Amino acid sequence: TPAPAPEAPRLAGGNRLISGLSSFQRNTAPLVRDELARLAVEGQRPSQLFITCADSRLVTSMITASGPGDLFTVRNIGNLVPLPDAESGDHSVGAAIEYAVDVLKVESITICGHSGCGAMQALLGGEPDREAPPTSLWRWLRHGLPSLERMASRHHAWARISGRLPADALEQLCLTNVVQQLDHLRAHESVARRLAEGTIRLHGMYFHVGEAQAYLLTEGASSGLELDEVFDRVDPGDAPGSGELERTGV
Template identity: 35%
Template sequence: MKDIQRFIAGFRTFQESYFGAGADHFEPLKEGQSPKTMIIGCSDSRVDPALLTNCAPGDIFTVRNVANLVPPFEEKGGRHGVSAALEFAVCHLGVEHIVVLGHSGCGGIKALMAGTCGCKGGGFISHWMSIAAPARERVLTELPDKEPGLQQRAAEQAAILLSLENLRSFPWIDQRVASGTLSLHGWYFDITAGELLEYQQEGGCFEPVKSC
């Protein structure tokens, strides 16, 4: 119960900061949201997109899942949570940027590389992580003799690129990217170094982000 009590106390602090006397940040948000950026991040408790970017409520539309994956476009199959969020963000909110935010030490990618996804009596993780199978195959083909840690880092970054490719498979995303009204970004948070890297199309690699 200690965690729950700490969370409640934290909410009281949030409530006072955003709804207390003189606080007006939520006044326009009470009528709706209009973020210009969507971030697709990992469920990992260490990688909170709003915390990493120092954003306030209403600044970003966020979707988090195991290994920050984007499935390819398909109209049949199961319940498409990520795809539904993409449709809402792009077609209804009109976001101008979509960021795929991966990170080092990702448990989902580690399990994918080791072939240990899922657990006895369930297969949700294995089925989900199969989205990133091409990233695993690419790394094992290009870096067959490298040590596991380097392969995992390469796979984490390759999975970001795969998700960026999958985003373009959604027709209403591809159309907006082609017209210049929507931009896609690949970010990688190095937890050990405390550094944020961004994929540079020109150089074909991830490099530290530069301040504007």
């Protein structure tokens, strides 16, 4: 009799997925079932569009103290917002912006960058050999080149955290990228229209992973004024209405 075939090893990632799902069904689902049932009937009405990096260290619901139905979230490599033109635009990000602004009628849009961003590190390292066909990753990262150019330009304000200079070139680019992507966001027709009507607000946010600390771009920054683009620390005692995100605990 032939020996039975050995069992294929189960990958650790698969085990973690099943364990996490089981934990959710056991511990969390009973707590949120009524709220999710309500949202299933009424539909979603998020007040915010939150655009951030796909980095696994950014847990948006944790750092914004938000729950089901609060955030309409877009995640991509480098929290990039491609300009809305035929050649370099990105239909996925553009569609999400249009849907959030025109259909869901969100009241604010946040672009959230973070420390130690691998996308920004790759941009600092320069493009690979131009003779080789560009990879999907580099075709995408080219949307971040304007941030690199902005950081090197003397015609733009200096992006920094309040009270100190950027720790290094990587932090400088991570901060600058948030400011640059806000400019790209304003170029989208639906956003420009709502801004002109005064019915939407834009926020720039930086999350320092090692500090577990959020910073918000000073209100009114990135408007063409030749002043430093300053990210202010969000403290535990900050009250709603002082510039932090609506409907969250930030």
